[in-house]
Amino acid sequence: MGFSEKQRTVLRFPYTGYDALICDGAVRSGKTSVMALSFFLWAMSNFRDCSFALCGKSVGAVQRNMVTPLLGVMYLQEQFDIKYNRADHVIVARRGDRENRFYLFGGKDESSAALIQGITLAGVLLDEAALMPRSFVEQALARCSVAGSKLWFNCNPEGPEHWFRKEWILKPEKHNALHLHFTMDDNPSLTDEIRERYKSMYSGVFYERFILGRWVMSEGLIYDMFDTDANTYTDAQAPASLHFSGVRTVACDYGTTNPTVFLDIYDYDGTIYVDREYRWDSRDMDNGGRQKTDEEYADDMEAFLHGDQCAIIVDPSAASFIAALRRRGLYVVAAENDVLDGIRRTAALIQRRKLLANKTCAGLIGELGTYLWDEKSCKLGVDKPLKERDHGPDALRYYVNSLPDWRFDVVQT
Ligand SMILES: Nc1ncnc2c1ncn2[C@@H]1O[C@H](COP(=O)(O)OP(=O)(O)OP(=O)(O)O)[C@@H](O)[C@H]1O
Ligand SMILES: [Mg+2]
Numbered sequence: 032m033g034f035s036e037k038q039r040t041v042l043r044f045p046y047t048g049y050d051a052l053i054c055d056g057a058v059r060s061g062k063t064s065v066m067a068l069s070f071f072l073w074a075m076s077n078f079r080d081c082s083f084a085l086c087g088k089s090v091g092a093v094q095r096n097m098v099t100p101l102l103g104v105m106y107l108q109e110q111f112d113i114k115y116n117r118a119d120h121v122i123v124a125r126r127g128d129r130e131n132r133f134y135l136f137g138g139k140d141e142s143s144a145a146l147i148q149g150i151t152l153a154g155v156l157l158d159e160a161a162l163m164p165r166s167f168v169e170q171a172l173a174r175c176s177v178a179g180s181k182l183w184f185n186c187n188p189e190g191p192e193h194w195f196r197k198e199w200i201l202k203p204e205k206h207n208a209l210h211l212h213f214t215m216d217d218n219p220s221l222t223d224e225i226r227e228r229y230k231s232m233y234s235g236v237f238y239e240r241f242i243l244g245r246w247v248m249s250e251g252l253i254y255d256m257f258d259t260d261a262n263t264y265t266d267a268q269a270p271a272s273l274h275f276s277g278v279r280t281v282a283c284d285y286g287t288t289n290p291t292v293f294l295d296i297y298d299y300d301g302t303i304y305v306d307r308e309y310r311w312d313s314r315d316m317d318n319g320g321r322q323k324t325d326e327e328y329a330d331d332m333e334a335f336l337h338g339d340q341c342a343i344i345v346d347p348s349a350a351s352f353i354a355a356l357r358r359r360g361l362y363v364v365a366a367e368n369d370v371l372d373g374i375r376r377t378a379a380l381i382q383r384r385k386l387l388a389n390k391t392c393a394g395l396i397g398e399l400g401t402y403l404w405d406e407k408s409c410k411l412g413v414d415k416p417l418k419e420r421d422h423g424p425d426a427l428r429y430y431v432n433s434l435p436d437w438r439f440d441v442v443q444t
Contacts, residue, residue: 033219034065034219035061035216035217035218035219036217037061037211037213037217038061038065038217038219040209040211041054041065041066041069041211042065042068042069042072044069044073044209045069045072045073045076045077045181047209048207049181049207049208049209050181050182050206050207050208051181051182051183051184051199051203051206051207051208051209052066052181052182052183052184052208052209052211053184053185053199053200053203053208053209053210053211054066054184054185054186054210054211054212054213055161055185055186055187055188055200055210055211055212055213055244056187056188056212056213056214056217056244057187057213057214057215057241057242057243057244058187058215058229058241058242059215059218059221059229060213060214060215060216060217060218060244061213061217061218061219061220062185062213063096063097063100063158063185064096064097064100066156066158066183066185067085067096067097067100067101067156067158068101068104068107069183070083070085070154070156070183071101071107071124071133073154073181074124074131074133074153074154075111075124075126075129075131077179078131078153078154078177078179079128079129079130079131080130080131081131081132081152081153081154081177082131082132082133082134082150082151082152082153083131083132083133083134083152083153083154083155083156084133084134084135084136084147084150084152084154084155084156084171084174085097085098085122085133085134085135085136085156085158086135086136086137086138086143086147086155086156086157086158086163086167086171087135087136087137087138087157087158087159088137088138088139088158088159088162088163089137089138089139089140090120090135090136090137090140090143091137092137092158092159093135093136093137093158094135095436096158097156097158098115098122098135101113102115110126111124111125111126112124112125112126113125120134120135120136121133121134121135122135131153134146134150136171138157138162138163138164138167138168139163139164139369143167144164144166144167144170147167147170147171147174148170148174150174151174151176151177152171152174152175152176152177152180153175153177153179153180154175154177154180154181154182154183155171155172155174155175155180155182155183156183156184157171157182157183157184157185158185159185159186159187160184160185160186160195161186161187161188161189161193161195161196162186162189162371162372165194165195168195182206182208184199187240187241187244188240188241188244188245188246188247189240189246189412189414190246190247190248190249190409190412190413190414191246191247191248191412192248192409192410192411192412193246193412194412196246197412200246212244213244214243214244215229215242229242230242231382231383232379232382232383232439233378233379233382234255234256234378234382235255235256236248236249236250237375237378237379237382241375248409248410249404249409249414250404250406250409251403251404252400252401252402252403252404253374253378253402253403253404253416253424254377254378254381254399254400254402254424256378256381256382257381257399257400258384259396259400261384262381262384262386262387262388263387263388263389263390263396264304264387264388264389264390265389265390266389266391269304269306269389270299270300270304272299273297273299273304273306274297274306276299277297277298277299277304278297278298278299279295279296279297279339279341280296280298280341280342280343280344280430280433281293281294281295281296281332281335281336281341281342281343281344282294282296282343282344282345282366282426282427282429282430283332283343283344283345283346283349283352283426283429284346284422284423284425284426284429285328285345285346285348285349285352286313286422287313287322288313288314288322289312289422290310290311290312290313290314290315290422291309291310291311291323291328291422292308292309292310292394292395292422292423292425292426293308293309293310293331293332293335293426294307294308294392294395294423294426294427294430295307295308295309295335296430298434301385302384302385302386302387303380303385303386303387303430303431304387304388304389305386305387305388305389305392305395305427306389306392307335307389307391307392308391308392308394308395308423309331309335310394310422310423311323311328311331325351325352325354325355326355328352328355329352329355329356329358329359332356332361333359333361336361340361340362341362342362342363342364342433343356343361343362343363343364344363344364344365344366344429344430344433345363345364345365345366345429346366346368346425346426346429347365347366347367347368348368353365364433366429366430366432366433367429367432367433368429368432369432370415370416370428371414371415372432373428373429373431373432374416374428376431376432376434376439377424377427377428377431379439380431380438380439381399386427386431392423394422394423395423395424395426395427397420397423398420398421398422398423398424399423399424399427401420402416402417402420402421402424403416403417403419404416404417405417405418
């Protein structure tokens with residue numbers, strides 16, 4: 032398949048006088064794949080014995096979004112000798128006597144931040160730059176000291192006050208950067224049907240950002256796509272073999288003065304069913320305003336499990352509770368706590384009605400309906416939810432973050 036006009040501009044970028052390239056815009060619009068290809072060809076044609084950085088949110092994301100697609104390009108296989116050393120996260124590429132190294136870094140990975148400090152680079156590609164800590168991005172750029180080095184960025188939009196927009200997207204001339212805005216029409220591999228399916232995944236602020244590619248503010252309700260009919264079910268409406276065939280997981284948000292919530296979740300036939308909830312609010316006077324100990328919560332968890340074993344995904348900050356559960360021989364996983372990614376994924380499942388709550392889960396349903404963006408923080412360019420009535424949504428997010436990426440890709444469903 033050929034390239035779109037905008038993708039061809041990315042392939043021509045190294046031969047313009049710009050020092051940096053910024054591609055922003057919609058999801059699946061063909062930014063990362065063509066940027067990785069152009070970056071690799073530029074590096075191999077213009078440098079020898081140099082080091083380059085391929086940076087993403089995590090090393091795993093770099094492998095998935097850039098390395099695997101690059102290794103799959105037949106032309107590159109024919110023209111270059113490319114070896115990927117998985118253990119050291121480095122690609123060594125050679126043509127004739129010319130050799131360069133491409134290091135993989137994850138902005139979220141602690142070790143990457145330390146490793147990148149010591150390296151001298153001839154070029155950096157930052158995939159999903161707006162999701163990385165600013166300090167990591169600036170450190171990576173500071174390492175680019177070889178003559179002729181260039182900076183390559185791509186990202187999906189975030190809020191209008193996001194530092195990356197203000198510093199780079201709005202000031203390309205300050206950095207002698209070329210800015211290209213992508214829409215799904217710039218990806219020639221998408222059929223109309225697939226494009227429509229992606230569009231159906233998002234609504235509200237997510238639609239504007241990820242489909243229309245606009246840097247708009249998060250405000251108001253986070254899960255405005257949650258529909259108290261379409262996203263709920265009664266026991267009578269549940270699939271007959273839900274408990275028998277569904278893959279069960281319990282997700283837990285833990286609090287001592289704040290409420291503790293357990294959610295009993297079944298993954299069945301591509302849909303997530305939140306079937307029961309447990310909730311203890313020490314501030315609720317119906318509970319006598321009493322706090323529970325970790326051992327009491329662990330007793331409650333055992334009762335909630337009804338004697339069955341399943342994975343329990345727990346708030347990663349609840350170290351003492353995790354230890355208490357493990358002492359009882361329960362299988363506990365500390366949750367991945369990426370808030371925005373978790374919200375985006377959860378919103379996509381809710382929007383597609385792939386996430387349903389039993390009507391008996393009144394606490395969760397109530398909180399999903401009042402879960403708000405923290406507008407003060409969003410206005411300052413840092414998207415985050417208000418830390419109020421967020422216990423059910425937090426537990427749900429811990430669960431959703433445990434699902435593999437392909438569950439969120441419409442092409443696979
Ligand atoms: N010209 C092309 N020919 C064939 N396939 C393509 C082409 N451009 C993009 N694709 C494919 O389309 C998919 C999406 O492309 P890519 O990952 O580059 O998009 P993206 O804009 O980075 O998306 P996201 O914002 O979601 O990260 C990938 O599977 C990629 O291999
Ligand atoms: Mg991408």
